[in-house]
Amino acid sequence: MTDSHPTRRTLLRYGAYGAGAAALAGTAASWDRLTGADIPGRDDGSLVVATLGPAYGPEAIRSLTEGFKKVHPDIKLRINAVQATDWSDFFAKILTQIAAGTAPDLVYVATEGVQLFAQRLGVALDDWVKRDAAELREYFADVHPSLVESMMYEGSLYQLPVEFNAADIYLNDQVLKRAGASFPAADWTRDDFTALLRDMKKSSGSQFTPYFWTNRLWGGVVPWLFANGTNLLAESKAPGGKWLWDGFYPAAERGGRGGGFRWTTPQATDARVEETYDYLASLIQEDLCTRPEGGNGQNLIGVFSTGRVGVTPAGGFWAGGLNLAGMKPDSFDVQYFPRWRTQRMQFGAAGYALLRTSKKQDEAWEFIKFAARRDTLMRLFETNQTTPARRSMLTADRYKKTGPNHWQVFYDTLDKFPDTGPIPAPPQVAEVEQVLLKHTGTALSSRRSVGPALRRMQSDLEKAMERDV
């Protein structure tokens, strides 16, 4: 046994420890929260722009930095290329930087995150756009209003789109020839599409899959929902935005425009949604298409270029990808997504969002304008790794080296189908996407699974949409 009575010395010692700890805690509590920006040397006064790493290689970053320096030698620029597998992963990493107190001034944001950033983090560009209207008139004249509208939230513009990708259908020429099929017409239907897949299957071996698709928000089930005249969430337009349409677009292009899209009530149990899933389940059952595979379709280029896949939905970004994979310009081609009840197609666009936390907002606006300039985009998008938002950049010369022959399809998806719209991406997009991916996987395991899985999807979507982000 030890003596349980503390001595005076012990009491004094522990008292001193306690007082020291209390003093430390008090001091810590009285300080502002320490962040990553407090690390000496971390903040060098540069305008920091976060971009999606894989989309912007070292060459593109050098081009952006040097080009901007020539125009604005007084603004120090730092491009932070964040490596991420997809937009969802990219946003997660940006939010981590914000949590760490090292938020960039500008973030490259795609449709998937436009409303999330606009609602919580972004600054509306309206005042700057109005101020520099004369300078921007040429830009808006070159960019389709649907792309601009997809960057609006509740009446305000948050980004200037610099690129977009619509889900068109890529076809492998070698597979088409093998099946004895001709290139489909622009107004081909869902039944034409199914018949083509059957022909392709008949003429190819067991290691061949006619239709490959990736389970994700862009280019997964959504284009089929659009084609069938429905959507995952009820879609409407926010009021406002008249100042923009009246100021920059002719009357013919202003009709029906508003202040950005609103995606609200989930409608996963809608009869047309169920019909769409039934159709995809039937394709899987017939071995005409892959089962929904999550991810970003990294292995798709390989299997398409080697003729193990016949058709797949992709955007202009694939022209450059297939060229890099060794495909010749005339060995593949692109056509619009097939018609079902409608031929409405889906797209995703991207541009730079200005963060509220930025202390260099005027400098950031200068970068936004610089990044949307034609000469900047010409340098950035040399390899056809995406579809430029500027119509004038899509020329025969641009696609001569990479293909496809029907390159006009990329921009005509907007010009000839004015109801083509953005993928549904409300501020709760992360959870919506996760619910969609999860239940799509289950729904398509068999045709009997469709109904129960969609009911669970509806319930989860309702919960997700009720949440405040």
Add this chain to the structure above:
Amino acid sequence: MTNTEIPTVRPSRPAAAPATGPARPSARDRGTRWLATLFLAPTIVGIVVFTVVPIVGSIVLSLFHWNVIDSPNWAGAANYREVFTDSTVLVSFRNTLVFMVLAVALQLLIALVLALAVNGRMPVWLRSVFRSAFFFPLVLSAASISVVMKYLFNQDFGVVNWALGLIGIAPVPWLTSENSAMAAVILVYVWQQFGFSFLLFVGGLNNIPKEIHEAASLDGATGLRKHLNVTLPLLSPTLLVATVVGVINALQVFEQPYVLTNGGPGDSTRTVVMVIYESAFEQLRFGEASAVGVLLFVLIMAVTALQFRLSRRFVHYQ
């Protein structure tokens, strides 16, 4: 066991302290204590900063709603109530436990069998080759391995199904069926992880005195019986370490299911750490993510404590 008692610590003062009160430590003792504190300080600071503070931080954060962007709001037990009623979270705990049991059992079994095989008669160079080969996957990035495995296990274009096709087996939907996705994730995980247990077992087997095996042989024990009655009991302390480490790692599995299946199809391969990541960094629900983290911490502590308790019955120290 020997009868020799080895004193571990030399008492610095007589066992029976004078009744007048504790003796003051000598200047030398005080110097030794300061020196010990000095040497221990970096480790203690590291543990406090990188382990204790995050644990306490997570517990505190689990009592708040926080989306990173706005200030945290007090939530009390709301996050825990939410977690306990969220079917995705509950399924993820079930998946993680199933994963843990199957992955650890398979990992230990493969590692033990291979360690016994490598420990048998073979040229030294060949033994070195096997040891390196079995350990090599462990030094690779789990994410990179998973990306490669995703290609291999692809239902339509993967090498695995191509090879199965050569012997007349129909393509298996490894990663796209609720029935086989978990099996594929476990296979990939075990392939990478068993090297650690293997190395522990090789070390443990080398520490078993040859005389004991020789004595068992003289008593007529052979083959499997010798391994069951002699090798395994003597290897039990190593087995305990391998199990404890394996269980802790398995309960925190993330990279393999995240890359291979993204938790799907449905929720069939969604694990607890995946839910934490998704809640925090994709859905900005840091409070709920922390609550799940705290529950996982409690689960790991409980399972580890249970293992040590059971070890009193099953682990034999020489």
